Amino acid sequence: MTAQDLTALLPFIVVSAACLVVLIATAVRRSHAVAGLVTVAGLTAAFGLLPAAASVAPRAIGASGAGALVVLDGYGLFFIGLILAASVAVAVLAYGYLDRQEEHREEFYILLLVAVLGSMVLAASSHFVSFILGLEILSVALYSMCAYLRDRAISLEAGIKYLVLAAASAAFLLFGMALIYAEFGTMNFSYLAAQMTAGAYPDRALVAGGLALMITGFGFKLALAPFHLWTPDIYEGAPAPVTAFVASVSKGAMFALLLRYFSSTSAARLHGVFLVFAVIAATSMIAGNLLALLQNNLKRILAYSSIAHMGYVLVAFLAAGDLGPEAVTFYLVAYFITTLMAFGVVAVLSPAERDADRLEDVEGLFWRRPVLGALLTLALLSLAGIPATAGFFAKFYIVAAGASSGIWRLIVLLVVTSVAGLFYYLRVLVAVYSQPAESAEPAPRLPLASGVVLALLGILIVWLGVFPGRVLETVQLAVASLRF
Amino acid sequence: MEGLFYMAAVVAVGATLMMLTRQNAVHALLYLILSLLAVAVIFYLFGAPFAAALEVIVYAGAIMVLFVFVVMLLNLGPRAGGLEAAWLSPTVWLLPAIMAAILAGEIVYILSGPGLRTAPAGEIAPVQVGLALYGPYLIGVELASMLLLGALVGAHHLGREARSKPETKTHDVYSDVAGSDSGGDLVRAGSDRTSGAA
Numbered sequence: 317m318t319a320q321d322l323t324a325l326l327p328f329i330v331v332s333a334a335c336l337v338v339l340i341a342t343a344v345r346r347s348h349a350v351a352g353l354v355t356v357a358g359l360t361a362a363f364g365l366l367p368a369a370a371s372v373a374p375r376a377i378g379a380s381g382a383g384a385l386v387v388l389d390g391y392g393l394f395f396i397g398l399i400l401a402a403s404v405a406v407a408v409l410a411y412g413y414l415d416r417q418e419e420h421r422e423e424f425y426i427l428l429l430v431a432v433l434g435s436m437v438l439a440a441s442s443h444f445v446s447f448i449l450g451l452e453i454l455s456v457a458l459y460s461m462c463a464y465l466r467d468r469a470i471s472l473e474a475g476i477k478y479l480v481l482a483a484a485s486a487a488f489l490l491f492g493m494a495l496i497y498a499e500f501g502t503m504n505f506s507y508l509a510a511q512m513t514a515g516a517y518p519d520r521a522l523v524a525g526g527l528a529l530m531i532t533g534f535g536f537k538l539a540l541a542p543f544h545l546w547t548p549d550i551y552e553g554a555p556a557p558v559t560a561f562v563a564s565v566s567k568g569a570m571f572a573l574l575l576r577y578f579s580s581t582s583a584a585r586l587h588g589v590f591l592v593f594a595v596i597a598a599t600s601m602i603a604g605n606l607l608a609l610l611q612n613n614l615k616r617i618l619a620y621s622s623i624a625h626m627g628y629v630l631v632a633f634l635a636a637g638d639l640g641p642e643a644v645t646f647y648l649v650a651y652f653i654t655t656l657m658a659f660g661v662v663a664v665l666s667p668a669e670r671d672a673d674r675l676e677d678v679e680g681l682f683w684r685r686p687v688l689g690a691l692l693t694l695a696l697l698s699l700a701g702i703p704a705t706a707g708f709f710a711k712f713y714i715v716a717a718g719a720s721s722g723i724w725r726l727i728v729l730l731v732v733t734s735v736a737g738l739f740y741y742l743r744v745l746v747a748v749y750s751q752p753a754e755s756a757e758p759a760p761r762l763p764l765a766s767g768v769v770l771a772l773l774g775i776l777i778v779w780l781g782v783f784p785g786r787v788l789e790t791v792q793l794a795v796a797s798l799r800f
Numbered sequence: 801m802e803g804l805f806y807m808a809a810v811v812a813v814g815a816t817l818m819m820l821t822r823q824n825a826v827h828a829l830l831y832l833i834l835s836l837l838a839v840a841v842i843f844y845l846f847g848a849p850f851a852a853a854l855e856v857i858v859y860a861g862a863i864m865v866l867f868v869f870v871v872m873l874l875n876l877g878p879r880a881g882g883l884e885a886a887w888l889s890p891t892v893w894l895l896p897a898i899m900a901a902i903l904a905g906e907i908v909y910i911l912s913g914p915g916l917r918t919a920p921a922g923e924i925a926p927v928q929v930g931l932a933l934y935g936p937y938l939i940g941v942e943l944a945s946m947l948l949l950g951a952l953v954g955a956h957h958l959g960r961e962a963r964s965k966p967e968t969k970t971h972d973v974y975s976d977v978a979g980s981d982s983g984g985d986l987v988r989a990g991s992d993r994t995s996g997a998a
Contacts, residue, residue, distance in 0.1 A: 317938060325939070332946060339953070379936035386939065423957040430950035437943060449943045456947060460954025475958075 324375040334358020335429035342422040351422040385446040390797035395439035410557035412763035416668040431457035435569035444503035474553025485536035492529030541603035551619035560659035600627030615673040635717035643717035650706035657695040680752025706780035812838035
C-alpha cells in the first residue's frame with residue numbers, strides 16, 4: 317500500500333482506531349461518557365478527513381486491475397460522508413437513550429463503530445469480496461445491537477429474527493455471486509460491466525439465475541416487498557437508536573452499493589431485470605402504504621412507511637440517465653434526515669424500561685412537549701411529502717426523473733400510494749395534537765446533546781425543502797463520478 | 801477426476817440433507833461435519849489443497865471442538881451414558897459410515913494414483929495464498945479482523961451472565977421436561993443434574 321492509498325483510506329482507519337480506543341478504554345475502566353465522546357470524536361474526525369481522501373480520489377485499493385476491492389471516488393466518499401454524519405446523530409441519540417439503562421453500555425459504541433465501518437465498505441465496494449465483507453461486518457454488529465437490551469424479550473426476539481433472516485439473505489447473495497462468477501470469471505464490478513455490455517455471455521440462464529438471487533438478497537436488506545416481513549418486528553423490537561441506524565445507515569449503504577453495481581454493469585437496463593425491479597417497486601409502494609394503515613404502533617408505522625419509501629427510491633433507480641441516480645441520492649439524503657428525526661423523537665421520549673412507541677405515548681405530545689411535538693410533526697410531514705420539507709422536494713425529484721424516462725405507470729402508482737400514505741401520518745399527527753390524557757406518565761428529561769441533534773435535523777429538513785440548491789450540486793458532482 | 805467430483809458432491813448434498821432432517825442435534829452436527837469433509841475433498845480435487853486443509857481444520861475441527869465443549873459444559877448426568885448406547889444402533893451409524901468411507905476411499909485413491917493431482921486451474925500453494933492475502937488484499941484481511949471483533953464484542957455482551965437474576969427460567973423448563981420424558985436429546989438428558997446448580 318502506498319501513502320496515497322493510506323490517505324484515501326484515512327476515514328476507514330480513523331473509524332477502526334476509534335473502535336479500538338473505545339475497546340481498550342472500556343477494558344481499563346468502564347465509562348459511558350468516555351465511550352460516547354470517543355465515538356463521536358472518531359466519527360467527526362473521519363468526516364473531517366474526507367477532503368483529504370477526496371484529494372487523491374478516485375483511488376482503487378487492492379490488487380491492480382480486476383482485483384480492486386474498494387474504490388474511493390466522489391460517489392463513494394459522498395455516501396461515506398452521509399453515513400458518518402448520520403452515525404454521529406445515532407451515537408448522540410444512543411448516548412441519551414442508554415444513559416437511562418443499567419446494562420453495560422460501552423459495548424454499544426464498539427458495535428456501532430464496527431457497523432459504521434461495514435456500511436462505509438459497502439458504500440465504497442467495487443468487488444464481490446468487499447461487498448460480502450462489508451455486509452457481514454454490518455450485519456454481525458447489527459445482530460447484537462438489535463438484541464442489545466437483554467432484559468427485554470422483544471429486543472432479543474428482534475436480534476434472533478435479524479440473525480436468521482440476514483444469514484439466509486447472505487446465502488442468497490453468495491449463491492448469486494457464485495453463479496455470476498462462474499459465467500464471467502471476474503468479481504469486479506467494472507470488469508463485469510465490460511463483459512455484460514459487450515453481451516459476451518453464452519449462458520444466459522446462469523446470469524439470470526445469479527441476478528435473481530442477488531436481487532433477492534438486496535431486496536431483503538432494503539426491506540422491499542415481498543422480502544419485507546422482518547421489518548416491522550425488528551423495528552419494533554430493536555432499541556430506538558438502533559432502529560434509526562437500521563432504517564437509515566444500513567439501508568442507505570446498501571442502496572449506494574445497489575446503484576453502483578447495477579449502474580456500472582448496466583444490468584438494470586436488461587428487460588427482465590427492469591421488469592423484476594418495477595414489480596418489486598410497485599408491491600413495496602402498495603404493501604408498505606396499505607399495511608401501515610393497520611398499525612397502532614409508531615415504530616411499526618414507520619417500518620411500513622420505510623418499505624414504501626424504499627419503493628419510491630426504486631422508481632428513481634429505474635429512471636434512465638443521470639437524473640435517476642441523482643434522484644436516488646437526493647432522496648436518500650432527505651430520507652436519512654427525516655428517519656433519524658422520527659426515531660430520535662421516539663428515543664428521547666422513551667423511559668428506561670420500554671420504548672415510547674405506542675400511539676398513546678405521543679398523545680398530546682404537542683401540548684406536553686411543544687418542541688418535540690413540532691419536530692415529530694416536521695418529520696412526519698416530510699415523510700408524507702408536504703411542500704417546504706425535504707421529503708417534498710425529494711419526491712418531486714423522483715417524479716421528474718421518472719417522467720423524463722417515461723415510466724408513467726410507476727409514477728402514477730407513486731402519487732396514488734403517497735396520497736394513501738397521508739392517512740397514517742395524519743393519524744399520528746392527530747394523536748400528537750389531541751388533548752393529553754390525564755394519567756400520561758411524564759416523559760424523561762431531554763438530554764442537551766440529543767436536543768441539539770434533533771434541532772439540527774429539523775433545520776436541515778426545512779433547509780433542504782426550501783433551498784435544496786447546495787445539496788443538489790454536491791449530489792450531482794458525486795453522481796457524475798459514478799459513470800464508468 | 802470428474803467421477804471423483806460427483807461422488808464427493810453426492811456425499812456433500814446427501815449429508816447436508818440428512819443434517820437438515822435429523823431430530824437429534826448431535827446427529828445433525830455429525831452429518832454437518834461429514835458434509836464439510838466432502839466439500840474439503842472437492843476443494844482438493846480443484847487444486848486448492850490449502851483451502852481443503854483449512855476446511856478440515858477450521859470447520860470440521862473447530863466445530864467438533866466447540867461441540868465437545870458444549871457437551872462438557874452441559875454437565876452430563878449418569879443417565880446420558882445409557883442413552884448414548886441406545887442411540888448407537890446400526891440404522892443410525894451405517895449411512896454416515898458409508899459416506900465417510902466413500903470420502904476416505906477417494907482420498908486414498910488420489911494420493912496413490914499417478915498424475916491425478918494436476919487440477920485444471922493448477923495447484924494453489926499456501927505460499928501463494930499468504931502472499932496474496934498479505935500483499936494486495938491486505939485490506940480484506942483487515943476488514944475480516946474487524947468482522948471478528950464485532951462478533952466477539954457482540955457475543956461477549958449477549959453471553960454475559962445476568963446481573964441480578966438468581967435463577968433463569970430456562971433451567972426450570974428443562975428440568976420439568978427431563979422429569980417427564982427421559983428419551984430426549986443430550987440437552988434434556990444432562991439437565992437432571994444442572995437444575996439445582998444453575
